[in-house]
Amino acid sequence: MSRFLFPRWTNALLPLLLVAGATLPLYVVFVVAYGFSPKTLDVGYMPSQPVPYSHALHAGILGMDCRYCHNTVESAAFAAVPPTQTCMNCHTQIHRDSPKLVPVRQSYETGLSIPWAKVHKLPDYSYFDHSAHVNRGVGCVECHGRVDQMEVVWKDQPLSMGWCLDCHRDPTDRLRPVSQITNLAWDQKTQMTREERESLVKLYHINPSENCSTCHR
Amino acid sequence: MxxxxxxxxxxxxxxxxxxxAIIARVRATPDPNPPVHIFHDMDFQTKYLPQSENAQYADGRAQRPPVLGAVARGETYADTHYYDGVSGGQWASAMPTQVPLTMELLQRGEARFNIYCTPCHGYDGAGNGIVNQRAIALVSNAAGPVNGTVWVQAKSVHDETVIVQPIGQIFNTITHGVRNMAGYGSQIPVEDRWAIAAYVRVLQRSQNATPDQVPADRRAGL
Structure with a gap:
């Protein structure tokens, strides 16, 4: 019985195998970390909406304040999607025959909700509070991006736990005066010095907790 | 080999x-499909969040409106001065006792006015906010009003008929609207509506003042 002998060319494979053995785990780690990251999976979610409502027009060109519609944001945990009445404050008169507004008019007549698609979803075990943030100098733009330039709203930031903690560990650079809270074009990094932002930490008594129970109950 | x-x-x-390459492309392009969830953990629980859906009800709303005729504690609305701007059967001419006239209140009123009123009435209250400008452009379109737009010039708060109104009537207009203006009673809390009414008075004073009403030490800046 003859012994099996590896052919001579397999010797060339040995260094290749060593290289593959060293790079393959790194490659897998890279693909998983990069591919499963919330920045890949969550950012960029842009559901189609029942009405082609343009934030770029209303909040951008018209310059309407975010709180005209999302009026609960300063007093409640939840920044409410406005009732159809808010749309009809103007649209009983302006563009009142527009085909784009058919679902709005139907909702106004029937009293049924417009089925807006929710863009910014958090896990059900996290209890984010809008009022706690916007009343203490965290602007809308920090989490929602330049909504005033979006025709259709997309998810601009990952809203993952690590991303929340980045700011909770050092909020200084994310703070602005409360008077600029809905001004999406205003950037505290160019408009204020680091010292001025540090003074906001004291002014607003900002002590962001990293306790589990801060966000999870 | x-x-x-x-x-x-x-x-x-x-x-x-x-x-x-695929991951880089996913990162760079918006996607209308719901995000892929690798680990569900307890992200989706069988509970109802604000403004969520509940198919059990005909209107699909998980949040239920109060039963018709229900009165919540502290919401009897018996204080007509505070809730309606009516005192002794007439428009109240003073602020209600719950909302004392302070500098903070006027600043609050300014901020609220700038959110809810300026789109039509403008920052100076003269009635030429950006929505008013846009609506007039739509109405006066050469080929006819765009999408059936109708518009009546937004009222100036400096109009003679508004200046003579008691503050309670201005509060009532903010709450219930008037003519083509919608009511903001459900959109703005009652205290903020009083703050706005007080700020409307500030605008009226500031835009219709005479030089001798300016404090002596500020007249040089005019």
Whole structure:
């Protein structure tokens, strides 16, 4: 019985195998970390909406304040999607025959909700509070991006736990005066010095907790 | 080395570039499909969040409106001065006792006015906010009003008929609207509506003042 002998060319494979053995785990780690990251999976979610409502027009060109519609944001945990009445404050008169507004008019007549698609979803075990943030100098733009330039709203930031903690560990650079809270074009990094932002930490008594129970109950 | 092995190594090397390329593309493009959830943990629980859906009800709303005729504690609305701007059967001419006239209140009123009123009435209250400008442009379109737009010039708060109104009437207009203006009673809390009414008075004073009403030490700046 003859012994099996590896052919001579397999010797060339040995260094290749060593290289593959060293790079393959790194490659897998890279693909998983990069591919499963919330920045890949969550950012960029842009559901189609029942009405082609343009934030770029209303909040951008018209310059309407975010709180005209999302009026609960300063007093409640939840920044409410406005009732159809808010749309009809103007649209009983302006563009009142527009085909784009058919679902709005139907909702106004029937009293049924417009089925807006929710863009910014958090896990059900996290209890984010809008009022706690916007009343203490965290602007809308920090989490929602330049909504005033979006025709259709997309998810601009990952809203993952690590991303929340980045700011909770050092909020200084994310703070602005409360008077600029809905001004999406205003950037505290160019408009204020680091010292001025540090003074906001004291002014607003900002002590962001990293306790589990801060966000999870 | 056999050709087959060489090709296999080259092809697997090229294939290994595919996942990073796909991931880079996913990162760079918006996606209308719900995000892929690798680990569900307890992200989706059988509970109702604000403004969520509940198919059990005909209107699909999980949040239920109060039963008709229900009165919540502290919401009897018996204080007509505070809730309606009516005192002794007439428009109240003073602020209600719950909302004392302070500098903070006027600043609050300014901020609220700038959110809810300026789109039509403008920052100076003269009635030429950006929505008013836009609506007039739509109405006066050469080929006819765009999408059936109708518009009446927004009222100036400096109009003689508004200046003579008691503050309670201005509060009532904010709450219930008037003519083509919608009511903001459900959109703005009652205290903020009083703050706005007080700020409307500030605008009226400031835009219709005479030089001798300016404090002596500020007149040089005029």
């Amino acid at each position: 056999p050709r087959l092995i060489v090709y296999a190594i080259l092809i697997s090397g090229l294939l290994a570039l595919l996942p990073p």
